[in-house]
Amino acid sequence: MTKVYVSSVIPAPAADVWKVVRDFNGLPGWAPFVAESRIEQNAHADRIGCIRSFTLRDGGRIREKLLALSDYDLSCSYVILESPMQVENYVATLSLTPITDGNLTLAEWQAEFDCAPEREAALTRQIGSGVFQAALTALKQRFGR
């Protein structure tokens, strides 16, 4: 089991950040690497069990199923059903925590997955820096002061 953990401070109140990231179909609006997204079978994006199917800017396709969404904890978990990354049992959680000092937000994005040992370092770097951190950096810039 490989774990990846990334966190950033977003310069905005947690409620404002949550409005953006809670939309399971909203990745194209803020994640720089996602070109387009839809929810399969026309389901609502906050229905637990719904599946998002999205296209990366490099052409790759990913399908992910919503496992948990909490407006109380400000967190969202999902599992990858299909992707070009060659990972198994990939479960990720994106969560927000208010920082009272300055009314900012801690955004954490973590994932656990299985993969071939020789691919672990590259995947960790790709997911941690290329996906999670890149998206959080975009989020920081979106709320940048």
Next chain:
Amino acid sequence: MVEVRQSTIIDAPIEEVWAILRDFNGHDRWHPAIASSEIDGGEPADAVGAVRHFRLADGGELREQLLALSDKDHRLSYCLLEAPLPLMGYIASIRLKPVTDGDATFWEWRSEFHPPAHRRDELVKLVSEGIYQAGFAAIRNLLRRRDVLTPAEARPVPAIAPSKSSAVAPRPSPAPSSESGEPTRAILVERYGGPEVLQLQEIALPPPAPDQVRIRHTVIGVNFIDVYCRTGFFDLLQPPGVPGMEAAGVIEAIGPAVSGLSVGDRVAYACPPVGAYAERRNMAPDLLVRLSDDISDEIAAASLLKGVAASFLLHDVHAVRPGEVVLVHAAAGGIGQLLVQWARHLGATVIATVSSNDKARIVENLGAHHVIVYSREDFAEAVMRLTNGAGADVVYDAVGADTFGGSLAALARRGHLVSFGQASGPIGNWDVGRFASKSITVSRPNYGHYTDTPEKLAPHVGRFFTAFRERAVRIAAPVPYELAKAADAHRDLEARKTSGALVLLP
């Protein structure tokens, strides 16, 4: 039940922060509210169940028990066993999370407890600001100091290294405080002397001690006692020092051991220790007076010390009764104006002395029954003439050398001379035996002895503000001087050029 939750970002790697916080017995080395701590029975501090017994800077004693400690989650939980405050069922936890983007640390400190309803807000504020926020600031300062000593290369490298340039998101108003304190402008007396020793300088103001508050002054009162401090006649000021014992302003910061006051509260004070001639100062909150909306900063700074003094002079030192003849010297001065109006309000016949015709008109307007310009006529003879030879029942004399003898002569039998100052010089030596010729009482009251505890001070403050609201006393707009011109204010005060109160504006 209430839940308190505070969180911050510390600009240091998580292991560095955790190394400090995980020591359940180490809080006395970083938290400003805690003076000393030990683990009961000599248990190791990381044994779950250990009880830390600690003493606050203000003397309060507490015992807390470690409920959980996790090096995996960077979390520790504890509960309160004994405390001098009703923090019923207090359970708290500290949790750290790494901020990989910039190698910083997220720190959350939260608790639940059951406060008595009427103390809920006060206790929530104490916990969130006095304990948690103060703790955040202390750790931040501690690590900043270490940083100076530790080369950056020595720090651990994060597992996923993002570009360093992104660092931690900018935070609003990061308080730039150095070890030596924040710069603030103040009048510094480096040696006793004339008005010229009042020099504006930038001094370093440290953070408030646990039992102090920081006040940002808006208006500063000038009193004759400040002259005595400047010249060294009173030893309330030891050079180098900042004079001034009266001001109004706003609470800007609160030490963790202080309760009952909030940042943003409007306050005024009129008490030692000296230090009012400054933009900001730290002081103990005991003798602070909270200002209601109908009392402006200007009025408070111009009149609190004088009003409190007038209150105890007219009620405690001598209880003025209706029909008494009251003689007030320097009646156009700050305190003189109050004594004239208030004594009249109490039903006394007020005779006032002043040095000029202009001042005579001011005092007449305040309601004095008789005004004597003492440069033109002998005031003792005038008092005897005005009272058909009976004399004054009480004389309020802060002039000293020039008037003391005349004041004794102006007294009625069983009269009371209240000598509360000596603007013209020391009163000299007098033969107490001769006071028997009129059964004279002489009082030499000291401001501090009537006002040095909240219990002593509060009735006078209440009485004075009531008199002000009822318009029994009116406060003239004070004459303003820039803080930098404090020397001019002293020159004018000593030259008797002024009437009413003088204030400094920072």
